[in-house]
Each structure stands twice: as C-alpha cells, then as structure tokens.
Amino acid sequence: MPCIAFLPGEGIGPEVLAQARAVLEDLRGPGFGFDAVEVPVGAVACDAHGHPLPQATLAAACAADAVLFGAVGDPRHDHLPRALRPEQAILGLRRGLGLYASLRHIRIDAATAVLSPLKASVVQGVDLLVVRELDGDVYTATPKGQRIAAEEPFAGDAEGFDSMRYAAGEVQRVAHVAFRAARARRGQLASVDKANVLETSRLWRQVVSEVGRDHYPDVQLRHWYADNAAMALVASPRDFDVVLAGNLFGDILSDVASVLTGSIGLPAAALLGDGEPGRTRGLFEAGHGTALDIAGQDRANPVGCIRAAALLLRHALARPDLADRVEAAVLAALAQGWRTADIAIPDTPAHLRVGTQAMGDAIRQAL
Amino acid sequence: MPCIAFLPGEGIGPEVLAQARAVLEDLRGPGFGFDAVEVPVGAVACDAHGHPLPQATLAAACAADAVLFGAVGDPRHDHLPRALRPEQAILGLRRGLGLYASLRHIRIDAATAVLSPLKASVVQGVDLLVVRELDGDVYTATPKGQRIAAEEPFAGDAEGFDSMRYAAGEVQRVAHVAFRAARARRGQLASVDKANVLETSRLWRQVVSEVGRDHYPDVQLRHWYADNAAMALVASPRDFDVVLAGNLFGDILSDVASVLTGSIGLPAAALLGDGEPGRTRGLFEAGHGTALDIAGQDRANPVGCIRAAALLLRHALARPDLADRVEAAVLAALAQGWRTADIAIPDTPAHLRVGTQAMGDAIRQAL
Ligand SMILES: CC(C)[C@H](C(=O)O)[C@@H](O)C(=O)O
Ligand SMILES: CC(C)[C@H](C(=O)O)[C@@H](O)C(=O)O
Numbered sequence: 135m136p137c138i139a140f141l142p143g144e145g146i147g148p149e150v151l152a153q154a155r156a157v158l159e160d161l162r163g164p165g166f167g168f169d170a171v172e173v174p175v176g177a178v179a180c181d182a183h184g185h186p187l188p189q190a191t192l193a194a195a196c197a198a199d200a201v202l203f204g205a206v207g208d209p210r211h212d213h214l215p216r217a218l219r220p221e222q223a224i225l226g227l228r229r230g231l232g233l234y235a236s237l238r239h240i241r242i243d244a245a246t247a248v249l250s251p252l253k254a255s256v257v258q259g260v261d262l263l264v265v266r267e268l269d270g271d272v273y274t275a276t277p278k279g280q281r282i283a284a285e286e287p288f289a290g291d292a293e294g295f296d297s298m299r300y301a302a303g304e305v306q307r308v309a310h311v312a313f314r315a316a317r318a319r320r321g322q323l324a325s326v327d328k329a330n331v332l333e334t335s336r337l338w339r340q341v342v343s344e345v346g347r348d349h350y351p352d353v354q355l356r357h358w359y360a361d362n363a364a365m366a367l368v369a370s371p372r373d374f375d376v377v378l379a380g381n382l383f384g385d386i387l388s389d390v391a392s393v394l395t396g397s398i399g400l401p402a403a404a405l406l407g408d409g410e411p412g413r414t415r416g417l418f419e420a421g422h423g424t425a426l427d428i429a430g431q432d433r434a435n436p437v438g439c440i441r442a443a444a445l446l447l448r449h450a451l452a453r454p455d456l457a458d459r460v461e462a463a464v465l466a467a468l469a470q471g472w473r474t475a476d477i478a479i480p481d482t483p484a485h486l487r488v489g490t491q492a493m494g495d496a497i498r499q500a501l
Numbered sequence: 502m503p504c505i506a507f508l509p510g511e512g513i514g515p516e517v518l519a520q521a522r523a524v525l526e527d528l529r530g531p532g533f534g535f536d537a538v539e540v541p542v543g544a545v546a547c548d549a550h551g552h553p554l555p556q557a558t559l560a561a562a563c564a565a566d567a568v569l570f571g572a573v574g575d576p577r578h579d580h581l582p583r584a585l586r587p588e589q590a591i592l593g594l595r596r597g598l599g600l601y602a603s604l605r606h607i608r609i610d611a612a613t614a615v616l617s618p619l620k621a622s623v624v625q626g627v628d629l630l631v632v633r634e635l636d637g638d639v640y641t642a643t644p645k646g647q648r649i650a651a652e653e654p655f656a657g658d659a660e661g662f663d664s665m666r667y668a669a670g671e672v673q674r675v676a677h678v679a680f681r682a683a684r685a686r687r688g689q690l691a692s693v694d695k696a697n698v699l700e701t702s703r704l705w706r707q708v709v710s711e712v713g714r715d716h717y718p719d720v721q722l723r724h725w726y727a728d729n730a731a732m733a734l735v736a737s738p739r740d741f742d743v744v745l746a747g748n749l750f751g752d753i754l755s756d757v758a759s760v761l762t763g764s765i766g767l768p769a770a771a772l773l774g775d776g777e778p779g780r781t782r783g784l785f786e787a788g789h790g791t792a793l794d795i796a797g798q799d800r801a802n803p804v805g806c807i808r809a810a811a812l813l814l815r816h817a818l819a820r821p822d823l824a825d826r827v828e829a830a831v832l833a834a835l836a837q838g839w840r841t842a843d844i845a846i847p848d849t850p851a852h853l854r855v856g857t858q859a860m861g862d863a864i865r866q867a868l
Contacts, residue, residue: 251737272698275662291670291671293666296666297662297663297665298639300661302655332645334661336661365765388728393731398732
C-alpha cells in the first residue's frame with residue numbers, strides 16, 4: 135500500500151488540503167488504497183516544535199511515497215533568524231527529498247480564458263509547461279552572507295552577497311526532464327538564461343544544447359534571454375510548449391505563467407526528484423501561498439490543491455487513470471460554473487458562488 | 502552649447518536614431534542648440550575597429566553632455582569571446598559613464614490600451630515607473646567564470662559561477678532616485694527582492710527601509726518578492742506607482758512592464774548617473790533591441806527613440822519644456838492614428854499605416 139504524507143502547513147493550507155484529501159479518499163476502492171500520515175510544517179510547526187521543518191516531519195516525508203503539501207509562510211515569523219523562517223521548510227523539504235525539477239502546467243481553455251488579465255484572443259488555447267530547476271543556482275550555492283565591503287567606492291559599507299552556480303550534471307538532469315516532456319508534447323523547448331551576462335548561464339546554455347543534440351535531436355530547442363522570455367510569455371504565450379529555466383529565473387517565470395490563468399488558485403506544481411516515470415519521488419502543491427487574509431473562512435479555492443493530488447497520482451503513484459479522472463472532474467466542475475471568489479466574474483450567478491467546501495463537493499460529485 | 506553624442510549602433514538603431522535626431526534638429530532655434538557627434542558602437546564598431554566599444558566612442562560619450570543610443574546586438578557575433586560581443590558595449594558604456602539607475606516610464610491611456618495583450622480594463626490608466634539599479638548585482642560582481650566543480654555530487658563536472666553582491670552605498674544611491682521619483686508622483690514605492698532566499702536581498706531590503714524611514718517618511722514603502730511582483734505587474738499593473746529593483750530583477754521587471762504597452766517599440770529608458778536634477782549624466786534609449794529581421798526596411802517604430810530624446814532633454818539638458826513638447830507630439834501623432842506595423846491593429850486604415858520615416862514626419866509635424 136503506498137503511503138502519502140499530508141503536510142497542511144498554515145493559512146489556507148489546511149482547508150485546501152482537506153478537500154484534496156477528501157478527493158483521494160473518494161477514490162479508495164478495490165484497486166486503490168493508501169496509507170496516510172499527517173505532519174506539521176511551517177510557522178505552526180515552529181510554534182509547536184521550535185522548527186519549521188521538524189526532524190519527524192522530514193522523516194515522514196522521506197519515508198512516504200509522495201508528499202501532498204498545503205502552504206507555509208507567515209510574515210509574523212519574518213523577524214526570526216533565516217533558519218527558523220517558514221520558507222526554510224520549503225527549501226529543506228526540496229533538499230531533503232532530493233527534488234530538482236518543478237513542473238507547472240498552464241492550460242487555458244475557452245471556459246477559463248475569461249478569468250485571465252490577458253485578452254482571451256491572446257490566452258485561449260495556451261498549453262505550456264514550465265520546468266524549473268529546483269535545487270541549485272543562487273538559492274543554495276555558498277558562500278552567502280553579510281560582510282563589510284572591501285572594494286572601492288563602497289569599501290567599509292555593509293554588503294550582502296550570494297553565489298550563483300550550476301554544475302553540468304545539475305543542468306543535465308533537469309534538461310532531460312524538460313526534453314522528455316517536450317518530446318511527449320509538441321516537441322518545442324525554450325531554454326531560458328542570461329548568457330549575455332552570466333557565466334552560470336553560459337554553462338547552462340552549452341549543456342542544454344549538448345543534451346538536446348545528443349539525445350533529443352527531434353525536439354526543437356530555442357534559447358531565450360530571461361527578460362525576453364518574460365515578455366514573450368505575456369505577449370504571445372501560445373508560442374510556448376515547454377519552458378526550461380534555472381531556479382531563480384524559473385521562480386519568476388513559473389509565476390508569470392501562472393498569472394496568465396487569472397488566479398494562482400488554479401494551477402498546481404509537481405516537484406520531482408529521481409525515480410522512474412510514474413514512480414518519481416515528489417512533492418505536490420498548489421501554486422498559491424498561505425493567503426492569510428482569507429484563511430479559515432471557507433473562501434479559499436481548493437482547485438490548485440486538488441490538481442496537485444492529480445499530479446501526485448500521475449507522477450508518484452503511477453495511476454494516470456485516476457489522475458485523469460480527477461483532472462476531468464475539476465474541469466467539469468468549472469464548466470458547470472462553480473466558482474470560488476477568486477474566479478467568480480460579475481456574470482456568475484449567486485448560487486454558483488461557493489466556498490472551499492462546496493467547491494470540493496462539486497468536484498467530488500463530478501468524479 | 503551642450504553636446505549630444507549619437508550612437509546609432511546596428512539593426513534598426515541607425516534608422517530610429519535618425520528620426521529622433523531629426524526631431525532634435527527641428528527644435529533648434531534662438532533658445533536651443535547643440536553640438537552633435539556621431540560615433541560607432543556594437544557589432545559594426547567591432548567589425549570596423551576590432552572592439553564593440555572603441556576607446557574613441559567611450560571618450561566621445563564621456564565628453565558629451567548626454568548620449569542618445571540606438572541599439573546593439575547581433576547574434577552573428579555570439580561566437581566571439583565575451584569581451585568582444587556587442588552587449589559588452591552596453592555594459593561598458595554603463596560602467597564608463599557611471600550610470601547606476603535606469604528609469605522606464607510606462608503609461609497607457611485609452612488610445613493605446615487597445616495595443617496591450619492585457620484587457621483594456623486591466624491596463625487603461627497604467628502610469629508606472631520602473632527604477633532599476635544598473636551598475637552592480639550579479640551583472641558585475643566578481644569572481645565569475647568557468648571552472649571544475651569541487652562539491653559532491655557534481656565534483657569534476659564543468660561549472661559556471663557568478664557572484665551576486667550589493668553594498669549599502671550602491672543600494673542607497675538608487676533608492677534615493679526611486680524615493681524622489683515616488684515623492685514627485687503618487688507617493689508609493691514597491692521595492693523588489695528575494696529576501697526569503699538571498700542575503701543580497703536582505704541587505705537591499707534593510708537599506709531601502711532605512712532610506713525611506715530617514716528621508717522619505719511621506720512615501721509609502723512596500724516590499725515585494727520578485728516572483729509576486731512579476732505576477733502583480735501582470736494581474737493589476739495599476740496598483741503600482743514606482744517599482745524599485747536590483748539589476749537582475751529590474752532587467753526582467755522593466756521588460757514585463759514594457760510589454761504591457763503592447764509594443765517594445767513604444768517605451769523609452771533614461772539611464773542616469775550622478776548630477777543634479779535636469780543636468781544628470783545619462784544615456785537615453787528605446788526599450789527595443791536591434792530587430793535585425795526588419796532592419797533597413799523603413800518598418801521600425803521610431804517612437805521609443807524619439808521618446809528617449811525627450812528624456813534626454815528633460816534629464817540631461819534641463820529642458821523640460823522641450824521634453825514636454827516632444828512627448829505631446831508623440832501622443833498627438835498616436836492619437837491621430839499614425840501606426841507603424843508593430844502598433845497597427847486590424848482596424849487601422851491603410852493610409853495611416855506608415856514606415857519609420859513617415860512616423861517620424863508625423864511626430865515632427867505635431868511638434
Ligand atoms: C518561498 C520561496 C522560497 C519559494 C521559492 O522562491 O522557491 C516560492 O517562491 C516558490 O516558488 O515556491
Ligand atoms: C543586453 C543586456 C546586457 C541588457 C541587460 O541585461 O541589462 C539588456 O537586456 C537591457 O536590459 O538593457
């Protein structure tokens with residue numbers, strides 16, 4: 135029996151995760167079951183156990199076949215030293231689970247195009263996948279810290295510094311993820327860097343080119359500068375199939391791609407490490423954060439987290455059939471017009487404007 | 502008599518610069534004159550003089566009161582060593598002229614909202630200014646290079662590396678530029694960083710907060726993570742007044758802001774160094790690049806470069822009156838319906854679809 139670790143976190147994390155878990159529970163039957171473990175993470179874990187990622191939480195996540203993650207982050211903890219801030223739980227889980235590729239799939243059809251801040255004529259039909267390297271880059275390379283500047287004209291000033299770095303092997307493994315995805319889709323890969331300025335990017339560009347040439351000659355590879363890629367994602371998002379970027383550029387570009395959908399409550403992300411297709415170690419989450427302003431009020435959109443559960447079924451539990459059912463149920467509920475506040479439009483009739491719980495119910499109904 | 506250095510560069514640079522220069526020539530009169538010097542830069546300079554930024558070009562730019570810049574960049578030079586590639590002319594000019602703040606002003610009114618990839622309801626009324634630090638960050642800090650990785654699990658691999666760094670003084674000087682601009686506008690400053698991940702950003706955030714508290718208590722300061730800021734710029738750009746970011750985040754965010762206008766042929770940038778208001782050392786340019794595919798065909802949009810000339814009049818030659826005239830003439834020509842190909846819409850009548858030269862004529866006519 136596979137084991138799923140549920141990490142609700144804080145803010146709207148617990149309530150959206152409860153809906154996603156209810157969907158998974160509804161799928162139980164002769165052919166499908168799972169063991170469940172629920173463990174604390176983030177500011178709530180820090181308050182209760184003195185650390186945003188308690189040892190027991192990381193151990194449970196590592197022991198499980200997959201992790202379904204709610205959300206963490208609470209500005210009330212911003213005064214804490216870096217190591218105790220809630221985001222460190224995210225970075226610690228990525229490291230601890232060996233996750234190095236984040237996949238965010240953005241699809242916009244006629245029914246949801248109206249939600250986008252972009253013109254429907256620009257976004258309708260968008261179907262793109264952002265693959266972000268998740269382990270290296272300026273996020274984790276050392277040294278980083280604060281010191282006194284040594285160079286004129288600012289010698290003597292306080293100075294903050296970080297190190298940006300990619301080794302060929304780090305780029306190769308995530309490039310394979312992106313090329314494989316592109317091959318299974320429309321065969322186009324846009325690799326993003328700033329090779330005109332960064333040495334890290336020169337290495338990135340060279341390695342991605344080599345992986346493509348040696349293993350995926352059938353995939354059409356194009357290199358983009360990060361600034362141009364960000365512009366093009368907004369100006370003509372339909373031109374993209376798979377977008378591959380390092381950790382820092384990928385952070386920004388995944389979010390730019392997500393906002394095209396009109397609500398960060400809609401897309402989900404699969405954060406993957408090693409494994410075989412369908413049996414990859416992974417953490418699955420909605421694209422949104424803790425949204426503390428609406429937490430605990432039955433107002434959050436559970437769609438992202440329910441889609442994350444579908445990704446979990448597909449990538450970690452080798453159940454693409456169940457993943458398809460969940461994804462179809464989400465689309466069906468949206469097509470029936472059910473809307474949480476973030477995706478309601480002025481035309482939405484009152485009886486279809488629902489809360490977290492009722493949105494989850496509508497999706498489970500459609501299962 | 503002030504001296505303006507004209508640096509046409511390559512691609513569409515020369516033709517748009519010619520239009521901007523013609524506008525400046527038309528302003529000559531009893532109260533206004535200038536000396537002009539024109540010098541080569543970029544790939545053309547590299548072909549003719551062996552370097553994308555010949556000594557004589559940098560000297561002429563430094564001796565002038567202001568620089569009007571066309572565009573540089575030619576992928577045919579991508580195989581050259583970094584030091585000889587055209588972009589190095591841009592970075593060398595910024596360094597050589599001591600430019601540390603780039604200002605990009607994005608304004609979208611009812612007449613131009615239709616060009617945006619965003620819904621008119623989202624962009625109409627946008628009036629925001631992106632202030633980007635232009636001298637430091639991961640662009641210029643050392644060491645940077647290629648080496649063999651020393652750390653497991655990638656030890657022995659090729660590795661690219663860069664250094665990210667900001668000293669307090671570097672942040673202060675550009676923060677003052679942004680706060681002063683915010684005070685003269687709607688009093689709101691959005692400062693962008695990744696303080697949840699980067700030590701450079703923690704210093705950035707602390708210094709910006711201090712500058713605000715000590716000198717601009719009347720300006721409302723809000724800190725944003727770069728990913729969230731990029732999303733919000735697309736989802737609700739009207740919420741922004743002045744956006745302040747470091748060199749790398751600012752590169753991406755200026756371009757995301759520019760694409761809201763629907764054409765990178767429309768906005769212009771002022772790249773400023775030390776000086777007094779109105780008499781600041783600066784380089785002025787359109788937001789677009791060389792657009793080699795349409796170069797030399799009378800198809801480029803000269804509006805960005807003509808707006809750059811207006812910024813030059815305002816920031817470097819202390820002639821806000823003439824700057825206002827030029828900006829009004831641009832708006833008038835657009836309101837009359839004149840359109841180069843990049844800003845034509847299906848409704849645009851054939852007689853208003855014009856080339857570079859005729860667009861420049863229409864603007865000079867409106868002067
Ligand atoms: C919270 C933060 C560390 C994180 C990141 O930058 O990776 C977040 O923005 C994300 O994209 O998941
Ligand atoms: C050409 C490149 C070095 C430059 C930059 O990144 O600064 C460009 O993108 C810009 O924004 O002017």
